[in-house]
Amino acid sequence: MKELLRANIANLIPYSCARNDFVGEAEVYLDANENWRDFVGDQGRNRYPDPLSTHIRRALAEVLDLPFANTVIGNGSDELIDNLFRCFCNPGKDRTIIMSPTYGAYRVFADINDVGIDQVPLTSGFAIDFEALQAFLEKEKLERKEGRCKLLFICSPNNPSGNAYPLEQIERVCTLFDGITVVDEAYFDFSSYESAVTLLSRFPNLVVLRTLSKCWALANARVGIAVASKDVCAVLTSMKYPYNVGGPSQELALKALAQGAQVEATKKETLAERARMAAALSGLACVVKVFPSDSNFLLVRVTDANKLYQYLAQRGIIVRNRSRELHCENCLRITVGSRGENDTLLSALKLYKE
Numbered sequence: 001m002k003e004l005l006r007a008n009i010a011n012l013i014p015y016s017c018a019r020n021d022f023v024g025e026a027e028v029y030l031d032a033n034e035n036w037r038d039f040v041g042d043q044g045r046n047r048y049p050d051p052l053s054t055h056i057r058r059a060l061a062e063v064l065d066l067p068f069a070n071t072v073i074g075n076g077s078d079e080l081i082d083n084l085f086r087c088f089c090n091p092g093k094d095r096t097i098i099m100s101p102t103y104g105a106y107r108v109f110a111d112i113n114d115v116g117i118d119q120v121p122l123t124s125g126f127a128i129d130f131e132a133l134q135a136f137l138e139k140e141k142l143e144r145k146e147g148r149c150k151l152l153f154i155c156s157p158n159n160p161s162g163n164a165y166p167l168e169q170i171e172r173v174c175t176l177f178d179g180i181t182v183v184d185e186a187y188f189d190f191s192s193y194e195s196a197v198t199l200l201s202r203f204p205n206l207v208v209l210r211t212l213s214k215c216w217a218l219a220n221a222r223v224g225i226a227v228a229s230k231d232v233c234a235v236l237t238s239m240k241y242p243y244n245v246g247g248p249s250q251e252l253a254l255k256a257l258a259q260g261a262q263v264e265a266t267k268k269e270t271l272a273e274r275a276r277m278a279a280a281l282s283g284l285a286c287v288v289k290v291f292p293s294d295s296n297f298l299l300v301r302v303t304d305a306n307k308l309y310q311y312l313a314q315r316g317i318i319v320r321n322r323s324r325e326l327h328c329e330n331c332l333r334i335t336v337g338s339r340g341e342n343d344t345l346l347s348a349l350k351l352y353k354e
């Protein structure tokens with residue numbers, strides 16, 4: 001891992017905040033230039049939060065069954081994606097591998113960090129193209145000069161296609177690629193596949209991302225988690241904003257994590273609705289194909305995605321038009337909502353005339 005790091009990050013002397021200097025409980029805190037008065041409800045909002053988010057990391061580790069010492073919290077997993085680029089990729093030199101069609105944030109954060117993108121597209125059936133990947137990696141190794149491919153993103157279950165990859169395929173990618181393999185498991189909770197976290201002990205260059213934004217119903221609070229080797233966690237911790245997740249968000253995360261039974265029940269409802277929607281959509285004249293999903297959304301190929309998107313939007317129903325993505329011609333991505341929301345969508349689609 002060390003030789004993959006950017007030199008400025010490897011040599012970084014991290015910002016040392018007051019909350020890092022003193023660990024423990026004290027009576028009087030005059031170390032952080034905070035206001036002594038809390039105007040918004042006496043909940044300690046005048047105080048800086050714990051920079052290591054220890055409380056929620058403990059709760060996350062316990063509830064999500066993650067190794068506590070191998071976790072870092074992000075302001076959503078989006079922050080962690082951005083930070084991975086900033087840790088490993090020298091702007092204008094290093095590159096990243098992206099397997100389209102996939103989550104758009106990888107490309108955007110690569111662009112923001114001036115990191116080149118190498119596409120190794122998924123097959124038209126949204127499988128990892130191992131033949132193409134292997135050929136690409138062999139060529140890339142030979143052609144390395146100033147920069148190289150440092151990061152590879154696998155989204156499993158993949159957004160927008162909805163399918164997850166079996167663990168042995170993730171393992172194969174980790175074996176083939178000598179950079180940092182990032183497995184984005186934002187939709188993991190909706191799938192029945194094994195987590196890539198189980199591979200961490202064998203692949204120190206693996207980073208697994210989780211989030212409270214989807215199954216844990218906390219998109220508003222912005223809490224993401226990276227699970228990685230202790231070395232990678234130490235680096236991600238050293239370079240992040242000291243107080244990257246605010247106190248209110250940390251408290252909301254604790255609340256959500258205490259609702260495990262409800263979250264599980266709602267997940268079951270969502271999965272039942274997913275099956276019901278897939279069946280109902282398949283029977284409609286405007287639907288060409290419903291792709292299998294391991295997530296809380298369905299990728300649906302329709303007769304005319306642009307027309308159908310407009311038709312639904314005029315009725316106040318917003319879905320995601322993904323028809324310009326690779327292999328997604330005439331595809332809409334539809335989130336599985338509440339039973340009522342899903343019925344509203346189905347009713348509108350039944351009235352649709354080509």
Ligand SMILES: *Cc1c(COP(=O)(O)O)cnc(C)c1O
Pocket residue numbers: 075076077078079103155159184186210211212213214219222223224
């Ligand atoms: C929604 C989503 C996320 C979540 O991002 P947060 O910043 O944690 O809200 C991450 N990855 C993928 C693929 C997603 O679709």
